[in-house]
Amino acid sequence: MSIKSTLNIIDESYFKKYIANIRSYGFKSLVLCVIDSVFSISAVYSSTIRTLDDFVYHAGIKDKHKDEYTCEEFMNRYGNLSGEELANNVFRNRQRTSTVNGILKAQAVKEYIQTLFKNGINTTKDLLSLQDETPIKTQIQRIKGQGSGITFHYVMMLAGDSNRYKRDRQIDEFFQDILGYGKLTNDELTEAFHEQLRIVNEKYPEIDNIRGLDSIIWGYMSERTVRQKQIDKCK
Numbered sequence: 001m002s003i004k005s006t007l008n009i010i011d012e013s014y015f016k017k018y019i020a021n022i023r024s025y026g027f028k029s030l031v032l033c034v035i036d037s038v039f040s041i042s043a044v045y046s047s048t049i050r051t052l053d054d055f056v057y058h059a060g061i062k063d064k065h066k067d068e069y070t071c072e073e074f075m076n077r078y079g080n081l082s083g084e085e086l087a088n089n090v091f092r093n094r095q096r097t098s099t100v101n102g103i104l105k106a107q108a109v110k111e112y113i114q115t116l117f118k119n120g121i122n123t124t125k126d127l128l129s130l131q132d133e134t135p136i137k138t139q140i141q142r143i144k145g146q147g148s149g150i151t152f153h154y155v156m157m158l159a160g161d162s163n164r165y166k167r168d169r170q171i172d173e174f175f176q177d178i179l180g181y182g183k184l185t186n187d188e189l190t191e192a193f194h195e196q197l198r199i200v201n202e203k204y205p206e207i208d209n210i211r212g213l214d215s216i217i218w219g220y221m222s223e224r225t226v227r228q229k230q231i232d233k234c235k
Contacts, residue, residue: 039095171217
């Protein structure tokens with residue numbers, strides 16, 4: 001099977017939309033990066049957006065993309081609340097990290113932020129300035145439901161590391177099935193990402209990092225899933 005080009009699969013409207021909104025990607029607040037990352041796993045993203053917006057309102061954050069809201073601020077205000085209280089009254093979301101023996105995602109968020117804060121990481125700048133991310137990543141992976149490391153990479157992406165992507169079912173389906181790469185290891189997927197980025201960058205110079213391409217692919221795959229569900233309903 002020959003490898004297809006992302007440009008031949010994804011309509012140009014997706015690329016233009018990303019370029020038009022490129023400055024609004026991610027958050028200045030590390031707390032919001034964590035909330036987005038943890039709640040988005042195995043969830044419809046619209047529910048994650050609602051959860052984020054509920055927290056933003058509860059915390060009194062005016063601009064969720066531009067305002068700073070530190071881990072210290074979160075711990076001072078919410079550190080003494082239980083996972084149940086956070087889920088019911090703050091995030092208004094009772095999703096769990098797994099349907100089998102998972103903990104509330106609200107509890108996972110609290111433990112995640114607590115771990116960062118205990119290690120002197122208070123802002124996105126602190127996180128991106130780490131010389132060695134391995135120790136903190138290892139601690140994060142000990143939190144129930146975070147063992148794969150996917151949420152850590154996604155937090156790094158949202159915090160501003162443009163060389164990251166979030167490996168999930170949608171990304172695997174796009175590269176392995178739609179583009180035709182077949183089953184890929186993490187290293188092979190990274191290589192495939194860079195190969196496709198070079199192709200995309202030739203046509204769209206503004207798209208010059210892995211994070212941007214990941215965002216475009218994710219948007220395409222999400223809408224594709226919605227369309228397929230609508231088709232299935234009509235059958």
